[in-house]
Amino acid sequence: MAIPGQSTLYSVFNDLVSTTFRNHKKEIADAVTNHNALYRRLTSKGKVRTVDGGLSIALPVEYASNSNYQRYSGYDPLAVGASDVITTAEFPWCQVSVNITASGRELRINKGETAFLNLVKSRVKNGQKSMANGLSQDLYSAGTLSNQINGIQALIADAGTGTVGGINSSTFGFWANAVQSAAAPLQGGSAITPGPTTIESLMLPLYLAITRGADIPDLIVMDTTYFTYYEQSQTSLKRYAPSDEGQGGMVSMKYKTSDVIFDSSASGIPANHGYFLNTDYLELVVHEDANMDIMDELRAVNQDATVTPCLWMGNLGTSNRKYLGVMKA
Secondary structure (H helix, E strand, O other), rough: OOOOHHHHHHHHHHHHHHHHHHHHHHHHHHHHHHHHHHHHHHHHOEEEEEEEOOOOOOEEEOOOOOOOOOOOOOOOOOOOOOOEEEEEEEEEEEEEEEEEEHHHHHHHHHHHHHHHHHHHHHHHHHHHHHHHHHHHHHHHOOOOOOOOOHHHHOOOOOOOOEOOOEOOOOOOHHHOOOEEOOOOOOOOOOOOOOOOOHHHHHHHHHHHHOOOOEEOOEEEEEEEHHHHHHHHOOOOOOOOHHHHHHHHHOOOOEOOOOOEOOHHHOOOOOOEEEEEEEEEHHHEEEEEEEEEEEOOOOOOOOOOOEEEEEEEEEEEEOOOOOEEEEEEE
């Protein structure tokens, strides 16, 4: 490939960045998947959904049973009254970008074919890693930073309360998530010091609290400390999940029918926390036009530089907080 002169050097850089990024777009999602247990499960269950627009992300919430259920005999009249059982949780669109940049100085210094291609590859690789790491951390976030998505800490609050998706759990009790605190256990009694001999006494009450018939937690994500306690508690009874659950360096064990996986602090999960998730009630919604997609190049009017933005737009939402829980110190 011949590297052109000054007039088109910027355009060729951006064309190569765009082509390389698009060709390797799947690698970004794979990088998030391989370093974030939650994203892996959402992806494998088809809970990452792309949409084509809307003012907000709306998820239906089933908050009550149908009041027309009745027992009858023979010609008894049947209940046909209106039954209001569905509402909607709304989550705002949040946007993320990673800008792949190069100054005119860098482009001119690396004008030789090999050096130029190496520059493009290094910048694209860095952009992919940055996007993967940032999204991984945001998925566990409390959503408190400007324009940050509602991560797990926002949907499953340490206090169990708060307004999520526009629904206030203080007004609507069905919208509070379950909380198992070692300092004030769900089952009552005095505080429990988490450790290998006590970790299951914290896990069982929370597991039961968010189980309803066939609705059971399918994924338990723990930080390194809590996962270590759980593995040490299973010294003679260890049950590991199938090998595919351990891809990307993640080790998976079992608690009843739930997979137990750890994520490190680098992934964003807070210390001394475990999240009991029914992923049927979680969904990561992404806009189809901003799903790690490349924009056309932007040229600064007052800089000798070029910028190629990579964009993501979406949010993590829940349709039922009641069956999500957190275990904490």
